Amino acid sequence: MTQQVAFNQGLLDFLQHSPSPGHAVASMVKELEAAGFKALSESDEWQLTPGQGYWLVREGRSIIAFRLGEQPVAETGVRMMGAHTDSPCLKVKPNAELFHHGYLQLGVEVYGGMLQHPWFDRDLSLAGQVHFQDEAGKLQVALLAIEKPIAVIPSLAIHLDREANKDSTINAQLHLPPILGMTKEEQASPSFVLREWLARQLRQTGHQVTQVIDYDLCFYDTQAPALVGLEQELISSARLDNLLSCYTGLQALLSTSSSLAVTSLLVCNDHEEVGSASAIGAQGPFLESVLRRLSGAEQAYQRMIARSLFISCDNAHALHPNFADKHDENHGPLINAGPVIKVNANQRYATTAETSALFSHFCDLAKVPYQRFVVRADMGCGSTIGPIAGTKLGVRVVDVGAPQWAMHSIRETAGTKDAWYLNQALHAFLNQWQGD
Template sequence: MTQQAAFNQGLINFLQSSPSPAHAVTTMVAQLEEAGYQALNESEEWQLQPGQGYWIVRGGRSLVAFRLGDKPVAESGVRMMGAHTDSPCLKVKPKAELLRQGYLQLGVEVYGGVLMHPWFDRDLSLAGQVHFRNESGKLTSALLDVVKPIAIIPSLAIHLNREANKNSEINAQLHLPPVLGLDASDDASPSLVLREWLATWLRKAGHSVAEVVDYDLCFYDTQPPALVGLEQEFISSARLDNLLSCYTGLHALLAVDKLATNKPQAATSLLVCNDHEEVGSSSAIGAEGPFLESVLRRLSGDEQKYQRMMARSMLISCDNAHAIHPNYADKHDENHGPKINAGPVIKVNANQRYATNSETSALFSSFCDMAKVPYQHFVVRADMGCGSTIGPIAATKLGVRVVDVGAPQWSMHSIRETAGTKDAWYLGQALQAFISTWDGE
């Protein structure tokens, strides 16, 4: 198996084991610990050693991992990579149970900019965090991944909506609650059905559960990731936006560590993966919150050193880009239509929806050249709106150099997205060049 093929298999495994942000973080932590990284607690004093790797998790769904370099951070700066752990999905409401026409359903809330139509007629399961009291009365939590299909959102037959293929509006409140089964209870108020089911599931998994108190659960498609195409040129999966970037950043960080075993890196390298990007990042664990800045300030030691460190630092914000669609090519600017398997995309927006500027674009293109990988540019059509990333937030909060890049993909924010088998690998090679070679100037 080639290095690229092994990389893609690792990406597929990561996507499959990460149905929720909490699962993604847990999977990354396992890989970090296997590589010798040590856990840090934000409530304790840190005693950091040069050359050692560390990780911190906040809220169970956001992660910062870094390898401390041999040089003081005020002299070398920090080589940072950023991504986000969340994806648009359907989240279960606190009082979710619904009885309609003899069917048990769960009410859901749309999280992020979901492309709704693809969610219909899919085999859905549940995953996320469950908070419960154990038999001793202590409040604790556990990850839940049901794995098997337990729900479906059935489409309305075309015979009952002859205009479905022309104009089919979806009302999230009325049309999206998944069906879990027939109502088998005699109770007209099924308000505890979900919590009782979750308690039973957790007990079977070995947890001591007296009462389920709350949860953060999302539905997901059980269809596994796959290589697609006559030559398997594509990767098709849920949550490529943006777990592809989380995996690629982590792989780059650990790959450089392996290469530097006999000669530790002089500069500190860091990966941040935030939750809540899809809803604006305004939370204690989102990019708008203080998580990354608080870690960086603790690394620097004092304000003077912090300012010197940031002046020598750079963040590569990795979030997937819109590949040109062969059936909708007119949705792209004619000179800025990224192609799949043609390299990572440098994302530019004059209105600062992306944080890229000419300096950081030139720097990233030089990393691609060093790694001998192609790169592309994306600028949205002048008559269309533009999405955003954690890049502008990091640039504003930290005053650090930022470039926004990403692997090109189709079907962004669908329940199933498509990217190329080469592009994540290309991006990872460029990130490794950044970590290994950039001198902070």
């Protein structure tokens, strides 16, 4: 098995076992622990050893992992990679139970800017965090992923909406609540059906649950990730945006040696898809607080920032052959043609000419191709955690990502070469770059 094939198989496994941000973080922690990285708590005083790897988590959904270099960070800077653990989805409301015409449904909120039509007629299930009271009266939290399909959002038949293929409008409040089955409304107990069902699921996994207090749950598609194409050159999966980058950055960090002089760091935040404004999002203090603890005094912190580089990894829009006119004619990235350097004059991406040149250099060191993306001048542009990191920290930033189709759909597509190419460029950044 070649390195690229093994890497992609690992990516598929990671995607399969990460149906929610909490599960993605748990999957990353498992790999970090297997590689000898040690857990840290923000509430403890840290005693760090050069060459050792560490990780810490906030609220179970955002993670920072780093390997401390042999030299002080003020003298070398920190080589940082950033991604996000969340993806657009349907989040379950607190009082979710709906009883309509003999069917049990759950009320949902649209999380992030998702494509809504692809969520219809999918085999859906639930995943996320459940907070409960145990038999000793203490509050606990557990990750829960129901692996079997338990819900569906059925489409309206074409016979009942003859204009569906021309102009179909979805009302998120009325048309997106998934159906979980049949029920008799008069026998139902509103606001407790879901919690009681969750309690039973947790007990089956060994948890001592007296009652479920609250939850952070999302619906997800149970269809497994897959290789697609006559030559299996495409990856089809949910949550490629942006778990592909989380996995790619993690593997690059795990490749670092304990003898490196420079500290390497990966941050993966929740809440990017809704603006990052939270205690665990990129606009929060999580990353800055860790960097200040690594540097110590203010002078050392400022010297560290001046010597650091942050690579914001978030997937890019690949040119779609059926909609090629949606791209600038000179900036339409192709799948399996290398990672994409993302540029925007209005600072929706944080790339500068300097940081673009640096990332190009990393690709050259790794002997992988690279591309550039600029949105059409008559279209709006999305954003990433890159501008946030640049604004909050004052650090140099480059925005890059693997090209993909169907961004923010329930099922997205990327290339089998591009995640590997990106990993190799990040590996060169952490292990081969002489610094600048």
